[in-house]
Amino acid sequence: MLPARNQEAAAAASGTYSYCSRPRALPARRRYRGAPGPKEEPVRYANLMYDRRVVRGNTYALHTLPWVGSPDPLEIQRQREAHRKALARKRAKEQLQSRTPEPAEGRRHVDVQTELYLEELGDRIIEVDVECQTDAFLDRPPTPLFIPAKTGRDVGTQIEEGELFDFDIEVKPMLEVLIGKIIEQALLEVMEEEELANLRAHQYAYEELRNAELAEVQRLEEQERRHREEKERRKNQQSQLLQKQKETSEKIAARAFAQRYLADLIPSVFSSLRESGYFYDPVERGLYYFFSLQKTCNINRAVKRLKKLIAINCTIKKLIVIYHMINRTMFLGYLMLLNFIRRGEKLVGTRILPIRRGRSEDRIEDRQGPSREQRTEGRMDDRE
């Protein structure tokens, strides 16, 4: 503090003003306006705006150099008080100056209420205590609907009947289209069904005919097949029959021919042998030899002759056997030859050997059927 004052004094002495102060702690901020703090410290700072020492107002009519000289603080105080008193006197005087004219003789100015209703004036101000308290536990009410203020202008119109369009006229084309489409769709579906039904009917009719014709065809085929098979069988039967007949007739022919051919073979052989003297009466011979033996006693020659005779007998017997064999083989060979020739004939289709006409068996066998064959079989059996 002191050095600050000192500085002030020094500055005042030099003629310029300077102020500086040390930094100070801020006082505690008072909660309530007006209530003074418990311990008030003098205000260290001064607001420039509210500083008395700042010159205000117009500066062109001020005392020049009011701070010239070193005014005593006492002097300053006296000046101030005097100034103050002067002001107070001035104020009182103004107050005392009545604005209204002085009252007349015997009258006094009194303040009177002139309103309609009189008002009691008193020092004490009437105070009324009013309390207000919110309801306990009241819910926050819902926010009211915010309807913004209407802006703009309301305008109304009304369409009278018949103004826009005439329904009956306008609806016609639309109806036509709608109904047309519906009917078209319906017609399509009906036509479809009809088409299908026609198709089916057509198919049934066709199927009927087709089945009938097919059955007919198959039946005829079957018939054809049966007839053909029957024919084949009969032909085979017949050809077999003919074959057998031919064979039997050939057998007969061959046998007869061979028999005839060889019929007088044996008698001729024996007769020729007898003529040649190969056969002898054994008794006679024996007697002869007996006597010849007596004559010449050529037993050896006799024995030789006997042997020769025996041998000749044997050979003759053998010859006979051989002849029989030749007979048979000739017979068989003849048959085979005939067979071959007949087969060849059949293959070639021409006739080499003549058909034996005049043979009763052939003719009859050619004409008649199985019964005859059986009869010929019987005949063959007889012959055999």
Add this chain to the structure above:
Amino acid sequence: MAHVRISAKLPPDIDPTKAPIAFGERALPKLNEELQSPELLTRQRALMALCDLVHDPENVYQAIKLGFLDNLKYLLLDQDSTVREKTTEVLYIMATHNVGRDGFLENGIIPALSQLLNDPVDICRRNMHRAFEIMAELPAGAVGIVESNLISSLVLKLKTELDEIQELILDTLSGCLCVEAFEALATGAVPILKEKLTHPSVAIRSKAARALLGISVPLEGKNIVWDEEVIPVLISLLEDSDPEVRANAAGALMYATITTQGKYAALSADAIPPLLKLVDDETSKVRLNAIKTLTMLSEAPEGRKTLLNHVDLFQGQLNDSSEAVSRAAKIAIKVIEWKP
């Protein structure tokens, strides 16, 4: 926000189950794209709209050209049953048009459809069988079905399916048997058909008889029919109340009695009296088949003997309204009076 619809109240005829159909040329391409969408509802709606459009043959043609069939094939295997139902329905409607059938054959729809043979939902299977039936009515379609080796599975299904579907299967089989019967015979169709001949439902009986007719056209079929002793059952069906059943039974007999053994089987089962009654039937098909069967039987000597007494009946039919019947009557008389 602006919405496509003008007012909040919808007009009364908008169907929320159908996708809105675009105008003109864009209708089908847009539906094609919607069919491929991953969302189920879109696909269902697109299919419902497609069902309606496909009644028009021009749309069918355009659809096939745009390649709808590939998408439909893919959708056939969808998880949702509604999608499958609608897809089979669309395919069925397409099959009723010739363009559709050709498209099916080209794009191999038949094997794809056959994957649904064991589908749990009845409607899907029914539509699928309907589509097959219509395909079988066309010769090329029947060939297609045969080539996809479906006959054996169809025959096996006959045993287990519902009546309605059995009728459709029998129709399909009759169509296919005209093309090729061996596969069906190999799967043992004849015993199954024999069972069906005694089914309470009239339609199934008549269709089973028709299928038997088809089966007994080739020779093996006839032999198997004789082996399985179907002929007496057929003879009992000759007295059925429904003309279709009678006609088909007579037709099946007609084919079965072509072989000799068939003839003797029929004669021993006493076929002639009912057949004679049928010669005067109202339906021309019945008359025709009866006369033909009697012709077959008269080729056997015993049959001829019996029928010599009834020649006048045939002479009555000589002037019949149907040309085929009069021709058949002429042939019958010729055969009966034939002397060996």
